[in-house]
Amino acid sequence: MTVFALIDGNSFYCSCERVFDPTLAKRPVIVLSNGDGCAVARTPEAKALGIRMGQPWFQMRDLCRTNKVAVFSSNYALYGDMSARMNEVYRLFSPAIEVYSIDESFLDLSGLGGTDLVAHARELRATVRQWTGIPTCVGLGPTKTLAKLANWLAKHDPERGGVCDFREAGPREAAMARIPVGEVWGVGSASVGKLEALGCRTAADLARLDPYLARQLLTVVGERIVWELRGTSCLPLEEVAPPRKxxxxxxxxxxxxxxxxxxxxxxxxxxxxxxxxxxxxxxxxxxxxxxxxxxxxxxxxxxxxxxxxxxxxxxxxxxxxxxxxxxxxxxxxxxxxxxxxxxxxxxxxxxxxxxxxxxxxxxxxxxxxxxxxxxxxxxxxxxxxxxxxxxxGLTRAWATRFEHRSPRYTTQLDELPLARA
Structure with a gap:
């Protein structure tokens, strides 16, 4: 049986900042986009304050100051290096990996025989946390779409301990009945309205949709999503990244x-x-x-x-x-x-x-x-x-501002963290 795992870093950019500053552990943290324009990453504590993804910095400046929110400019040198370190750990747990984004990777766990894959996923999370300091969640499933959906539930259901297993049809279908259709990988905001008009409000509803109708409504991508939600794998692991378009x-x-x-x-x-x-x-x-x-x-x-x-x-x-x-x-x-x-x-x-x-x-x-x-x-x-x-230009007065950027702790020699006895 084909088994995929989707592992990603929780509030990844913010978690990278927390690794090198333990005082941020319980404090709300946000990371701003290029030019300190808007919020692109938020910890749960920051979300609880009402800070929205994409909210402009000037709108929340006073809120952040009042609530002692730690604010950082994007530090892509740091985030990219931490991502590479995490993927090196993943390679110890799976022979085949697809780096999907800076904070997400698909792992193929199909060839692990009689291994307890839930225990394997928990060990993976623990190792990544111990070796890099980044908290993660893992979703398991027979298709990439189901693995990603399981990952979403692992994040939003604390009782699962950061790992959600969607390999078995019965428990999977019961859980999918509670997941909004907009959380399915590949279903954009424009598609949600079309699906809800047909009565598809949950991931389970979408899985029951006629594939031919899904193709008419959402093109071949929609048909592929339906089959993937039913447990039929349509998206292979891409170990070699496709050429840039x-x-x-x-x-x-x-x-x-x-x-x-x-x-x-x-x-x-x-x-x-x-x-x-x-x-x-x-x-x-x-x-x-x-x-x-x-x-x-x-x-x-x-x-x-x-x-x-x-x-x-x-x-x-x-x-x-x-x-x-x-x-x-x-x-x-x-x-x-x-x-x-x-x-x-x-x-x-x-x-x-x-x-x-x-x-x-x-x-x-x-x-x-x-x-x-x-x-x-x-x-x-x-x-x-x-x-x-x-x-x-030489002076570049127009250059993008990074007023809140942390040091590039892992890639810049003169910005390495210092330990004092």
């Missing part, structure tokens, strides 16, 4: 940007980072989307600008992408607005070595490869941003 770098500004030169500088910095990501994954793009907009929370006129430019050929050359990005900003810029955010995005990525050549090839690929290789080597050796194009 898109890439983006977007940031809020520290203040408001009102002049073209500063906006071009910011977009140039974002484009430089985008190009680094593409080269890191061995990808290239032949289309670039540039956007910037004002904040809906600001008084005054609003404006949002966006344009996609097609490149002569697919590339990951920083300089080629910079030329396209800066020209696009100039073309869609409008005076008289106070911009709060800008970004660059690309879709339809292809492997760099598979990029088609144009009939009239004007790019010296060998020279480009040597230059980009040298650029990446310097930044890898001395730290990101050591060597960058001048168009990305």
């Amino acid at each position: 898109g890439c983006a770098v977007t940031r809020n500004f520290a203040g408001r940007v009102e002049d073209l030169a500063t906006l071009q500088e910011a977009v140039a910095a974002h484009t430089t980072r985008l190009a680094e990501k593409l080269r890191h994954h061995g990808l290239a793009t032949d289309a670039l989307t540039v956007f910037f907009h004002t904040s809906t929370h600001d008084a005054g006129p609003q404006h949002a600008a966006s344009r996609t430019v097609t490149l002569p050929e697919a590339t990951n050359d920083t300089l080629a992408l910079l030329r396209a990005a800066r020209a696009t900003v100039a073309a869609i810029w409008r005076e008289g607005f106070r911009y709060s955010k800008a970004g660059v995005m690309t879709m339809g990525l292809i492997r760099a070595e598979e990029a088609p050549r144009p009939l009239f090839d004007g790019l010296d690929r060998e020279r480009s490869a040597r230059l980009m290789g040298a650029l990446d080597a310097v930044n890898a050796r001395w730290g990101r941003g050591t060597l960058v194009p001048a168009s990305t």
Whole structure:
């Protein structure tokens, strides 16, 4: 019998902060998005205060101050490293792992023979907690959708001790009758209304829905969900991550940007980072989307600008992408607005070595490869941003603020935690 486990970190970003500061153990903690814009992680104590996911920081600043909430800026260097450490532990408990997100992984436990899988899951949780300090929950099921649903119940039912087993049909169906249909993996907010109109209010109701009707209502994804909820596995474990389909770098500004030169500088910095990501994954793009907009929370006129430019050929050359990005900003810029955010995005990525050549090839690929290789080597050796194009700016007054960021305890030598006797 196929058995999947879905394990994830509880309030993962907040738990990472708590690992290195024991005084936060019982204190409400939140982590803010890039630019300290809104809440992206909350502990149960913070949720109890009424802090909502995605709530803007300026709306809850006074509430956090009054209730002594510990507030942190996103520290992705720390969170990414802690995630990698957790996955190393997982590999001791399963031969096959799919890293689904920074705080979630699927494990294939099918080949463990007569092992008591619930006890195995409890040992996994205990080991992760002991070795990394991160609390987790585990869901078990014959399909990935059921494992994820079991994980949800493990979080919300304290009596289960952090582990929920959905392998047996009887107990599973009884539990699913109490789980709202919106908690099923793959059922978005738009789909909930359609399903509730048909009387599907719980996960059990959705499992009983005619698969053909589910396909008509929610496309092939909906049909697949129904079969998975019935215990028929349709989603295999993806041990090798599929190729990226898109890439983006977007940031809020520290203040408001009102002049073209500063906006071009910011977009140039974002484009430089985008190009680094593409080269890191061995990808290239032949289309670039540039956007910037004002904040809906600001008084005054609003404006949002966006344009996609097609490149002569697919590339990951920083300089080629910079030329396209800066020209696009100039073309869609409008005076008289106070911009709060800008970004660059690309879709339809292809492997760099598979990029088609144009009939009239004007790019010296060998020279480009040597230059980009040298650029990446310097930044890898001395730290990101050591060597960058001048168009990305020197002072960067617009740069995203991280006013509450904790040290990068595990990846930055001069920020390692200190122990005093």
